[in-house]
Amino acid sequence: MLKRSVEDLLNFGVVIIDKPKGPTSHQVSAWVRDILHINKTGHAGTLDPKVTGVLPVGLGRATKLINLLHLVPKEYVGVMRFHKDFDENKVREIMKEFEGEIYQVPPLRSAVARRLRKRKVYSIEILDLLDRDVLFRAKVESGTYIRTLCNDIGEAMCIGAHMEDLRRTATGHFREEDAHTLQDLLDAYIFWKENGEEKYIRDIIRPAEDIVSFLPKIIVKDSAVNALAHGAPLYKPGVTEMDNVEKGNYVALYTSDGELISVSIVVLEDNIIAKPFRVVMEPKKF
Incomplete structure (x- = not known):
């Protein structure tokens, strides 16, 4: 992987913010933009104002990629409060019934x-119980409303329940331990700008390639890179190495030194391996 300058990371990087309680996800994304003095940011997976935790924010050109994180599962730890006393065995049994495919109607206040x-x-899974409160951990498909899930479990128990507190602990491969506060980000930026110290800001801003590291990869020949950066399909002669891929799925195309060219869709027709979905490399000569 190429070592990018901090300036390049600001234009093509991702930060994992530990969202505090209070602001909207859009506000947090805007604060990241303002702290770093850049033109564009975008976040993946909206968290309600009262919800805390992992919020990936793409910087600059990485905003083209950030929404691909809807493909990965989300993990939460929360508190569900039942409206009446309950039998512990029954609540464990009922909650287990909600594993697998479920149907939901998004809450009134939703985007x-x-x-x-x-x-x-x-x-x-239940982590702990205290009076009418249940501390739980859930791993769910992106777009699952935990608030609605708690309400539905309460209805299934015939006693009612609501989500009392919630924290997102993971967005796919981005974990809670990868997250940084807005204050951490501000301090790191000041250290870099005023003192020339890059260590802290490099610890926080990750290469944009990290966003799509969960996708299968294709390494392409240097001779094919410029055409791909202009939006051309990937043809079989341009492939150096390729993971197992399936037709119709996303794949990440990289240069031989690990720089992301695009996220493409596998077609496997005639001599064409993949067609571009999001081209992120700026065209240049190799």
Whole structure:
């Protein structure tokens, strides 16, 4: 992987923010933009103002990639409060029934249309119980509303429940331990700008390639890079190495030194391996 300058990372990087309680995700993304004095940021996976935790924010050209994180699961730790006393064995049994495919209607205050939709709950487990509160961990498909999940579990228990507190602990491969506060980011930026100290800001800003590290990879020949950067399809003779890929799925195209060219869609037709979906490399000569 090429070592980019801090300036290049500001134009093509990602920061994992530990979102505080209070502001909207859009506000946090805007604060990242203002702290770093850049023109464009974008976040992946909106968190309600009261929800804390992992919020990936793409910088500059990385905003083209950030929404691909809707493909990865999200993990949460939360507190669900039941409205009446409950039997512990029954609540464990009921919660287990919500693993797998479920149907949800988004809550009234949501950014999407309130239509019935299917989502997957990969796992939901009880971590602790105290009075009418249940501390739980859930791993879910992107777009699953935990608030709605708590309400539905309460209905299934016939006693009602609501989400009392929630923290996102992971967005795919980005974990809670990867997250930094806005104050951390500001301090690191000041150290770099005023003292020339890069260590702290490099610890926080990750290369944009990290966003799509979960995708299968294709390494392409240097002779094919410029055409791909202009939006051309990838042809079989341009491939150096290729992971196992499936037709219709996303794949990340890289140069031989690990620089991301594009995220493409696998076609495997005739001599064409993939067609571009998001080209992120700026065209240049190799």
